[in-house]
Amino acid sequence: xxxxxxxxxxxxxxxxxxxxxxxxxxxxxxxxxxxxxxxxxxxxxxxxxxxxxxxxxxxxxxxxxxxxxxxxxxxxxxxxxxxxxxxxxxxxxxxxxxxxxxxxxxxxxxxxxxxxxxxxxxxxxxxxxxxxxxxxxxxxxxxxxxxxxxxxxxxxxxxxxxxxxxxxxxxxxxxxxxxxxxxxxxxxxxxxxxxxxxxxxxxxxxxxxxxxxxxxxxxxxxxxxxxxxxxxxxxxxxxxxxxxxxxxxxxxxxxxxxxxxxxxxxxxxxxxxxxxxxxxxxxxxxxxxxxxxxxxxxxxxxxxxxxxxxxxxxxxxxxxxxxxxxxxxxxxxxxxxxxxxxxxxxxxxxxxxxxxxxxxxxxxxxxxxxxxxxx
Amino acid sequence: xxxxxxxxxxxxxxxxxxxxxxxxxxxxxxxxxxxxxxxxxxxxxxxxxxxxxxxxxxxxxxxxxxxxxxxxxxxxxxxxxxxxxxxxxxxxxxxxxxxxxxxxxxxxxxxxxxxxxxxxxxxxxxxxxxxxxxxxxxxxxxxxxxxxxxxxxxxxxxxxxxxxxxxxxxxxxxxxxxxxxxxxxxxxxxxxxxxxxxxxxxxxxxxxxxxxxxxxxxxxxxxxxxxxxxxxxxxxxxxxxxxxxxxxxxxxxxxxxxxxxxxxxxxxxxxxxxxxxxxxxxxxxxxxxxxxxxxxxxxxxxxxxxxxxxxxxxxxxxxxxxxxxxxxxxxxxxxxxxxxxxxxxxxxxxxxxxxxxxxxxxxxxxxxxxxxxxx
Numbered sequence: 092x093x094x095x096x097x098x099x100x101x102x103x104x105x106x107x108x109x110x111x112x113x114x115x116x117x118x119x120x121x122x123x124x125x126x127x128x129x130x131x132x133x134x135x136x137x138x139x140x141x142x143x144x145x146x147x148x149x150x151x152x153x154x155x156x157x158x159x160x161x162x163x164x165x166x167x168x169x170x171x172x173x174x175x176x177x178x179x180x181x182x183x184x185x186x187x188x189x190x191x192x193x194x195x196x197x198x199x200x201x202x203x204x205x206x207x208x209x210x211x212x213x214x215x216x217x218x219x220x221x222x223x224x225x226x227x228x229x230x231x232x233x234x235x236x237x238x239x240x241x242x243x244x245x246x247x248x249x250x251x252x253x254x255x256x257x258x259x260x261x262x263x264x265x266x267x268x269x270x271x272x273x274x275x276x277x278x279x280x281x282x283x284x285x286x287x288x289x290x291x292x293x294x295x296x297x298x299x300x301x302x303x304x305x306x307x308x309x310x311x312x313x314x315x316x317x318x319x320x321x322x323x324x325x326x327x328x329x330x331x332x333x334x335x336x337x338x339x340x341x342x343x344x345x346x347x348x349x350x351x352x353x354x355x356x357x358x359x360x361x362x363x364x365x366x367x368x369x370x371x372x373x374x375x376x377x378x379x380x381x382x383x384x385x386x387x388x389x390x391x392x393x394x395x396x397x398x399x400x401x402x403x404x405x406x407x408x409x410x411x412x413x414x415x416x417x418x419x420x421x422x423x424x425x426x427x428x429x430x431x432x433x434x435x436x437x438x439x440x441x442x443x444x445x446x447x448x449x450x451x452x453x454x455x456x457x458x459x460x461x462x463x464x465x466x
Numbered sequence: 467x468x469x470x471x472x473x474x475x476x477x478x479x480x481x482x483x484x485x486x487x488x489x490x491x492x493x494x495x496x497x498x499x500x501x502x503x504x505x506x507x508x509x510x511x512x513x514x515x516x517x518x519x520x521x522x523x524x525x526x527x528x529x530x531x532x533x534x535x536x537x538x539x540x541x542x543x544x545x546x547x548x549x550x551x552x553x554x555x556x557x558x559x560x561x562x563x564x565x566x567x568x569x570x571x572x573x574x575x576x577x578x579x580x581x582x583x584x585x586x587x588x589x590x591x592x593x594x595x596x597x598x599x600x601x602x603x604x605x606x607x608x609x610x611x612x613x614x615x616x617x618x619x620x621x622x623x624x625x626x627x628x629x630x631x632x633x634x635x636x637x638x639x640x641x642x643x644x645x646x647x648x649x650x651x652x653x654x655x656x657x658x659x660x661x662x663x664x665x666x667x668x669x670x671x672x673x674x675x676x677x678x679x680x681x682x683x684x685x686x687x688x689x690x691x692x693x694x695x696x697x698x699x700x701x702x703x704x705x706x707x708x709x710x711x712x713x714x715x716x717x718x719x720x721x722x723x724x725x726x727x728x729x730x731x732x733x734x735x736x737x738x739x740x741x742x743x744x745x746x747x748x749x750x751x752x753x754x755x756x757x758x759x760x761x762x763x764x765x766x767x768x769x770x771x772x773x774x775x776x777x778x779x780x781x782x783x784x785x786x787x788x789x790x791x792x793x794x795x796x797x798x799x800x801x802x803x804x805x806x807x808x809x810x811x812x813x814x815x816x817x818x819x820x821x822x823x824x825x826x827x828x829x830x831x832x833x834x835x836x837x838x839x840x841x
Contacts, residue, residue, distance in 0.1 A: 132788060136795040138776070162763070162788045169764050170784050178780040388537070389544055401513070405553040409545050413507060413537040420511040420798055 095277035095304040097336050103450040107328050107355030110445040115182040115234040120149045122357035123441050125434045130154045132177040136424040139179045145401050146431045150182040152360045156191035160210050164230040172232030185233035187224045193242045221265035236278045238266040243285040245313045252285030259283045260297045267301050277304035286319050288326035307338040324354040331355050346461050352441050364434045368426035371415045374433045387412040400432035470652035470679040472711050478825040482703050482730030485820040490557040490609040495524045497732035498816050500809045505529045507552045511799040514554045520776050521806045525557040527735045531566035535585050539605040547607030560608035562599045568617045596640035611653045613641040618660040620688045627660030634658045635672045642676050652679035661694050663701035682713040699729040706730050721836050739809045743801035746790045749808045762787040775807035
């Protein structure tokens, strides 16, 4: 029996947007969903209680690369797995480590069976391939395991993109072999192919044939213009198997999420809301604000007037600016709380719109307001 | 009418320990009490909700020196005062800035009417004396205002200590003149006198004559051996006016607090629990633990078995060690939560012991266990 069940509860009549529900060993995930990134067994600055009570997150992401180096997969396993270790008793998706080791540049060498690399922490030597990644993610005990792949660079020639995609497809098959369908962990395959529509469709076909529990789209948000990213999603939208969850990895801004949902995407993750928060950039329906700006010095209004997060319910922009300027830890925390609440609440609003047969109106109004008022 | 009411609810029959209650404009403070330090309008890493719900803090401390420089007393006043600015709707005590400017060393010059100094942030030039300190603390709007004094250095000759103490007494009179008894802010005088018992008593006599709403003891925990600190408290214990709250400033370790209560002290503040937390040192009844220690790497137990704080209810030492080693923000937060909970809970246990006519037994058992098992 599979560890993942997926049902579609509502659908935009004219397009691809859908509102679904994923059932996993550690709980239920309503889609479209945004997954906060918890790289090192913590969503930076936040507790599990913040994530459930305030942000209403239903699933978070953990990073295989970071956890295998520190504290180490064996230690996490010995402590009862990642859920118990970090006291998060809800679904977790772990990435494969592929993107992180690929990002190491000179510190890594790609071989037929995986990647040889040096730790960014202490220079120690490691090898990570499909087999190793499956074993580590098994020890971590995540609900959703990601296949080990190579992220195709941007830009890449057609031949480079084909060769990279074909290696990822071989590795995807290895991953499925090492982690067959079981009732504790689901496995998602990842579509590659760079910015070439036909390679993307060929990759999707291969992934679909392998019968993964979910379909991910990788290799986006790697430096390409937004139009190319959307064109890649457009090339796939008609071909994604409707009965499986669709996850676009590492994307993106609030308007990217809305555009993704419109192209049939159910799941998103991105470091942007949490990383930007720590740098003083806050998201609102009227675009981003920079809390450092002097104009906020005596501004008694919250970040966003109708936001229900703890930060907006209690603190003024003036106070948040003070915390940021004084380099206080609470600055990172309150800003992260708002940005992740904003992202997760935006997904709730998208789910409501699809369920209420109101998707296109919601989408158009949101995009117009968000894009016209960047302040 | 005074902004402060103080009543004694119970007393150790044989000694000085007492369990009291202070009523202030923003709420009630049960004593003995530990006041978490919120230097820059935030108790580092924590929200007001953490302080009330988990730590059960009833009063916190703010620092005049830091707030006058950033964001500035006028800005805090414009934003509705410190309570509203930081969303803490409970009592606040502000220090006078005297200790901080004194600590600036080469960056300050002491003059008859106050201290001329340069900001540690940008080198800008400032003057702070009794009059200025009262005006700034009025703008901050704290429940308890501290008199502006000079901290006598340690070591100091008898003549240096006398001269310094006499200046502080003149400044104390100036503070009372600039902040007469009123119904919104109480003013505490500060006893100085270095490590000389007769100067301490002379200073206490002067402060008592000036009729402050509370009596503070300053100039301790400035480098002297613990025995000298306790001897200074011993020199005063029989002479402290029983009908006023007694506050020893900047002290100290858990056992210092118990020793202080035993000498008639009602109020404490110290950066130790919060600063040590950020450095990975955690307090327990069995002494301090260093979470960095390799022996905690796979330790599934909490910091302290019977602790009821959020950190101990949810996380293992192994996880806390991981967060510390990975330099995660959540490390500072979870450690601070535990240490401040520990300090405030220790005061609750002290109050219970005094009320239950069990003070001496509690004191002896605590000190023996705490001091014998530093691990």
